[in-house]
Amino acid sequence: MTLDIIRHPHLAGTQHGFFARGGGASSGVYKGLNCGFGSSDQKEIVQINRARAAAAVGVAPDHLVGVHQVHSAKAVVIEKPADQGEEADAMVTATKGIALGILTADCQPVLFCDTLAGVIGAAHAGWKGALDGVLDATVAQMESLGATRANIAAVIGPSISQRNYEVGPEFRDRFLSVDAGFARFFLQGNGDRFQFDLPAFGLHKLKQLGVGQAAWTGNCTYSDPDRFFSYRRSVHQKQADYGRLIAVVSL
Structure with a gap:
């Protein structure tokens, strides 16, 4: 089966893709391209899936690198394939x-590039990482390698949309304690519940950082089960586990 890859013109000049479920070797709740070793899927099958994603961006499987994601605001510089696995939620590199x-x-999976400087980045930006500064840290690390904010393009890939992201009042209060203006990212829901717009918040942060281009692909992970994995949907459906999507960028 052909891989289902979402690409974006802002990232032209790089090999990149936000990979959906299509074209993977996993089965059951992981059916499709599950690329997460943190899932309970068979390790050998996850390796096959990751190798397919690596091939799609033109690198060997051992040159597709990652970090141990912990919802932090930490971004690290990758200089060689062995520089991976530490606790962080974003990476940057200038190594082809x-x-x-x-x-x-x-x-939110967020892919970055400054093609003039030859610097790329990738960030895992959930609500906590986005609020705490993981996007800020990614841009700062790209600058350390020679990137310029005005030349950086950033694209948010498939993420949960506002209509499917219900949160409680304590969640909203946490954002408002940082900036009362963040109230605009919440819509009143049922009772004391709110609907949080994670991609809009991510775009706001990126624009605040002064990157030259910022966009969201517009894909909601929760509402399209045939195409995307979703942690929240798996909880609502009382599934034992869930697959992980991968977003990849290479020079």
């Missing part, structure tokens, strides 16, 4: 032939 891979299942 390395692909940066971020795993998500509702959180």
